[in-house]
Amino acid sequence: MTERRTKWLAIVAIALLALNMRTAVSSFSPLVTFIQDEISLPIVTIGLLGIAAPLAFAIATTMANAPTRKIGVEKTLIATSLLIIGGHALRALSWDSTALFVGSMMCLLGMGIGNILMPVMVRKYFPNRVGLISSFYISLTALSASAGSFLAVPFAELGGWRFSLGQWGLMAALTLLPLIALRKNSTPEKPLPGVIKQKAIWRSPTAWAIFGTQGMTSVFGYVSFAWLPLLLLEHNSVSVAEAGALLSLFAILGLPAALIVPGLAVKYTQLHAPIIWFSSAMGMTGALGILWTDGSHLWVWVGALGLGPTMFPLALTLYNLRSRERSTVLAVSSFGQGMSYTMTTIIVFLVGVFREITGGWEFALWMFFGVALFSALMGIQIAKNHFVDDELVH
Template structure:
């Protein structure tokens, strides 16, 4: 029998206060619709860069900076989302992020130059980054009795929201233009706001059901979270996963065009394959993380997948490109695993909000260098080989973080010792 997970301690006392799942369907629909929105701006842009370049100048360095925007925006969101949520509440914060996504999508669609395209992209991504931070809190608040399954479910929807845009971006751009291809996601964000408007107006759950059920000690609340080795390990894990994800969303189609001889349509499909690998990861990682007390082997498995995928692209770029992309796409199993770890290694909702914002804020800040470094290395060498080696080696820090996760300690326990 496996040892009980730290995140489950104390939940026996609050489950009796929860509605049956049938009474939480509005929150479930709202959670899944938010999840559908938090990757669309990331994966919808790079496949249609050639169409945008037909309208205005978009140099390679500008594309590199656009590739940096997702992690930079998500880093900013990680720092501001907890502050906004404490001020206006979870549901209102969710509505705020959806409005920001919608506004950013509209600005991108009407942009006439690189600067306005950048502003719209940043707006949409800040809203999406807030979703990254708040979705684990939604799970904790509305579904504390189903942490693993609900985390897995919303991550599947996140993956669908990531791989769908590359599949339809080029056909929509060819038929209606690139502005429609980018602007259509504003409608999706508006639809996602409807359940939360109803939830906020008619059916808001009692805050005490979750937020008072597990109270963080005052002496722990005032200890800086970076004093927890487990928290710092989560920052590293998030940085590795995000660096690889956003570097590939920015450059993988171009790498495949130049190194593997893929056509633009084939490169878009392979980018969709890369994104789709988030689905098996989302289905398996949260459940495995909840079930098994030592999650370190899953982190080590991620390293092996990264090494195999990038090694294949380096040494056999023209052979079985789909296999190397598939393996590299499975490497970021770190993403759903880390989201599960936020809940597993937090004993209170307050600690969960802190680690979600902290790990994503600083993890994404480090990951922002990925797309830029890949672009610079390509400019310096004229090939993508050095860029692929950079991605290959980027997996190594996660292995060291795994050794800390292997100690199976909660953030609260570590902060308590340092209080």
């Protein structure tokens, strides 16, 4: 296979993977009222389904390393795609909330492994185009999230909620084509160099700062995908259709950042910290606006909340920019995403618990504010422009 053809197959594989990375996350919450007509979904069950995404992504960080180091990234992603397809099918065929949860976990475990391995694919096939390719796939990931929420209700009205959830499996099936063509390139990934392996990745301040950067965006994203439509329905008295549209607005605002931030991050390292501080400020503004608004101009505050995760594409790009070796990219990606999604799982669950206890959403909105405020501190370490490898060696 020629190098040109290999790179084309790699870019197609990366694109299709990115388009699958959020459909199972964002397509569920707008359909809750449809599903409740057929399957019992009390608030606790909705909360469990809400934590499925960050929980699965956290678990996936422990599942990605071993097969990648044994059979390579491409073959691991083939298995991942099959898991996503099976999960979409089970969600569509669900007969009760347990089947719905298991199907969701299957999809999301596959997507979580994809999250870890996407930066590795970029580094493997496009080591000199990290910013450009990162921007490309993160943009498609944002589009995936927006499409899942925006199309959920129209697809449900067209063919029912089962069709709306299950049709995303077709997109996942397409991903197999370029990955199978690339399977001969799937060689075992090298372990971390011995001098680095002697010290755990958590000893790196930069690895912690990257975790904190992604952690804020994960909390904003998955709390919103799990609870924002219901929050807006109850706290701000919008309609079901408006709630779905506002969730789509929240998701689509990640697209401009995904297009712009990775390229800026590669070219101007001095902008890393200001991007974090902008993201933090927008998150705090959006949370307070939704908390105190009387319903007018709600789209402005949801828009600001959607700009809160502006640092998400920065976090994903930093896995490559602050790692000297491809093996370090895999290690930092696993650490940062594992910590981020573990924290997010706990917070998404607590939001549901406090909603049940208090009957309101004030806890969720103050939590958004607090997490955004804390994330601003990450910019201090990121501004030092250190490499994880160097911090672990010295």
